[in-house]
Amino acid sequence: MPLPALLLLISTLLPLAAFGVLLFAGRRLGNPLAGMVGTAFVAGSFACAIAAMIFWLSGGAGGPGQMAGAAEWGAGKGPIVMPIAWLPTGGGISQDHPGYLDVGLYVDSLTVAMFSMITLVALVVHLFSIGYMAHDRNFPRFFTYLSLFCFSMLGLVIGGTLLQIFVFWELVGLCSYLLIGFWHEKRSAANAATKAFVTNRIGDFGFLIGMGILFYHLGNVSLPHLHAMLHTAGLGGPVSLADGTKFAPGLLTIMGVGLFMGAMGKSAQFPLHTWLPDAMEGPTPVSALIHAATMVAAGVYLVGRIFPILTPDAKLFIAIIGCATLTIGALVALVQSDIKRVLAYSTISQLGYMMLALGLGSWVGGMFHLLTHAFFKALLFLGAGSVIVAAGHEQEMVRFGGLWRKIPVTAVTFLIAVLAIAGTPFFSGFYSKEMILRDAGAFSAYAAQSALNHGQSAGGYWLFFIVPTAVAYLTAFYMMRCWMLTFWGKPRDQKLYAHARESAVMYVPLVLLAVLSIIGGKFLGIEDLLNWSMRESSQYCTQLLAKDSGAAAGGEMKFAGFATAWPAHLPNEESLGEDEPVVRERTASQRAQIEGHHLVLQFAFWAFAVGMGLAGAVYWKGYAVAEMLLRIPPARWIRNWLYRGMYFDELYQVVWVDGIILGLAAICRGFDRRVIDGAVNGTAAVTRGFSGLAGWIDRWVVDGMVNGAGELAHGFGAAMRSAQSGRIRLYVMVLMAAVALGLAGAVLMALSG
């Protein structure tokens, strides 16, 4: 087994071991030993991930899952693929184990990067939790769940087939459920947990359908095979398969949208986003780890993994959903007063950015933002956790204010995270967000140009640049607002302010994440890893293709997955104008990239300064200016509408839960009772009536004719009566003896005869 794969496997299994230990010995270990055990295992996990990264970068050769003559793995060379047969499902084309559905490992640069990020954030969150949860009486249980989560999340990321991803997808959902409902005695927490899981299940419904369609066509859902077989999906036409059938583009789109539905649930995309703000009922470290950095990004990760098999229509759908989500999240975040809800909606908005990027073909941009966002959003949540502890478990910013004097480390690190998410140059968020906006600009320019060339209106495509750019200003504004209201100005609640204190246990995690939030963009080499990841996948798939059909076709087949990155129905590059001699050497997409870059410099670069400056000005003295603005009725209405999350919750409750599902359930229950059971009981009554009539006839007309039946019924009744009176033993004995002896005797007789 190649070393990186082995190390990552150990890294995955260590938290499972921690789960086992804590499950059976957690109570005995107690507080804080249970937490330390959990932390130690995750630290081991992190160490393994880093070691794997080192070996990965140097690369190597050989090992299972590698094809003959191409046994090279490592950064930029090729992935490690290790399929394991799991379920017998019969037929299928191009499989590692014919007749079986596989699970298994898939390690490439993205996997390695994700492992480092997840284990690091998990480690930091574990450390932080030892302090944060110190006074909870269910301290060991918390770490038990946390360990299970780490295992599930790592299992998801290392998964080489959609089936394995789905398995761990559900397991992270379970952990999320258990941790949101950690304080299950609180009704709101229990409700939020159920809501999160069920909403995710709506997404899984799509995931299952997507998987079903793939399985039905290919008999296989392993990632490299999907990439190799369906890599031309991005061109928008039907895909010819090895067995001579064609995968229709419509079905491919449904498949892509179905799988994306799963991602919509997990990554809280509109319209399945409503569970995430409620998930803030869970302990704050959980929000940092699960509902900001890792699990909610799993949806983005999934879309990243299936990216090469998405059709243009599916990508367009993803871009539209991403665009809607990032807007809704940012707008709602503008007016929230609960610090965690601000962060929750901000997470929704940022996840929207990632989805938009993937939809527009900016694979690196989307995954890059996923990784940088993990650090600064985890930092924001842990900072919020520190604030909440300092404030005696108060989350309303209405009662904060001026806290920087009391908790300076939190204030500074929080500010660093705000700068990062706002896209301040040299902070990590700047690089990833800039890349997304640049690619969005490039896409819009390219799409608009080609639409114009075809005589169509181009206005719609520009929205994919205008909207995220505008929201970048909002992001800077609402995050700075959050910081101002919490840390700046005069304390609005003197009692709370007087008691506020920072806990030393929480320093280290905050500082560590702050450093990462600064250097994550340029100095950790994330971008390189992502570019390598694309190359590895392409190379592996080209080999697979050559193995499967290249020889027969007589030529080398090239993997086209990542190259067909542009969505929508764009014509070939050649058909674009060739009038400008200066840029003729460049391809159309290169020209678009350059234009995208200009657009970002022109419109988005200063978003951080404008947004944060404005927020600083408005909230310099607390709520005063904002309250003045709210005197205007329309502003108040809009504010209330946004404050309640645009009433999505109420709408879903009334229409879906109460209206359709519970309504249908009540109807079914009634139908069951009245109609089906009514028919059964009615039949019985009629039969009894008839037998009564028959009895009457029997007695008065043809007396004695059906005495046998009567006797039988009588005997039956007598037996039942004797059952009540204790003579049942005798009855049972007779019955048993008769039947048993009869049967056994017959058998033995027959056997001997």
Add this chain to the structure above:
Amino acid sequence: MVEFLNNWLLTILIFLPTAGAILVLFARDRDSVRWTALGTTIATFAASLLLFVTFKWDVGNGYGYLEGTGGVVQMVQRASWIKSFNIEYLVGIDGLSFPLVLLSTFICLLACIASWNIQKMTKGYMALFLFLETGILGTFLSLDFFLFYVFFELSLLPMYFLIGIWGGPRKEYAAIKFFLYTLVGSIGLLIVLIGTYLFTRNITGIADVAGGTFDLIKLARPDVQKALGTAGLVGGVAKTFFLLSMLAFLIKVPSVPLHTWLPDAHVEAPTPISMILAAILLKMGGYGIFRIAYPVFPQAAMSLWLLVGIIGVVSIIYGALCAMAQRDFKRLVAYSSVSHMGFVVLGAAMMTPAAVNGALFMMVSHGIISAMMFFVVGIIYDRAHHRELSRFGGLASTMPVYTGFSTVAFFANLGLPGLCGFIGEVMVLLGSFQAAKSDSLLMLGGPGRHTAIMTLAVVACFGVILTAGYMLWTIQRVYFGPQRPEYKSFPEVTQREILVLTPLTVMAILLGILPALFFFVFTDHTVKAWYGLLARLAQTYAGL
């Protein structure tokens, strides 16, 4: 020794519980009754474990569904019983019955431990209980249609009394409803049994079925099938026979709209009987579908697939919706059984390797999960003496260990990966999509079926949302929320209860993580042969 086991183990398995029942009748006091019964179930379970010694999952040619594919019927014991009708005492085991036999002895053992607190007429209870086990094992092991029918009916009687005597307030109603419902099905099965036999009497030219046969494996053989077709068992007659046998099995499964006996029977039955009812008795229906209805009437099965498929999907959705609307904890679990057994029916209807494997797996996994669910309900009923969902709440704080076990059961039931419920569900669903592929058995009937298959598959997928909905809502209502004063004094699960819950939990996890090692190794060859047989028969009938 192995030779002796090969010949006699199945017969011993079937009648060991009866012997125990007779012993129980001679036991003097309650304790010796209990220990005798427990000893018998342990002995039976141990005997069934001996199957691992003798069972070979990969046997080449021989008595089985399709020559040359392995997975044949083994350990066959055959003796003439009623000579004039060629009725035999014929028992044997293959991949279809192997997991169910083990499930039965396993669940019976646990149900026996769960019966420890039965106070009323222990002797009669235990005797009937053991007698029921004979009926169950006989059903799963007999390969003679007549013998199957005898055991199928035999299991009915003890169940009737166990519900009717040891049941709750409306036990008479429930017991009679159960009895009459099942009897209606049985009459249909009896007609099929006699009718099929009469057709086999008309077969000429095949030596080993001369004078008619009840042998279920022979009846499915391609040459016999062809001869039966020539003898007139085709078209409308075959469809009628198929439907009548399906009636019997779908009542047992039970499927909508033949299911209303189940909630009543469950609500009234004592906990261990509920466990057996849900875990094993329902499987007799599913087993009948795969052992009798499909192989003996393949042509009808293939032409009536849509009806069966719709019944399966409606059961999944309707059962889930009904479960959501229940106020009684046990009724809710009963309806969830209806919903989950719908997957078995759907899997049969779709007739792809994945769906059939999934359906067979579902039977075993549902056996484990439902036994656990009903035991979980029983535990809380023993303490609270009611089962109204709205009156529960906050049990997680009072009984954390109990809540832990319950959570495993609930999540296994809603199909969480890593636990056994997921495997069956996902395989049936994926297998349903597989059925739309142009080379599947169903698609032989024409490309027009594509849309219907896809629609059924998608609607069935919708079930996963509903299941999650009602299961989690139940957890929320029963275990979460603030602690209630009236339940504060409830004791945590006892040692005996843990003794029942632990093996079930372990099995739920093992089957969920390593399904191949613990299940498919035993079934795969037989399923391949079974599936290959149906594919062959499809051609046989196409040429007829």
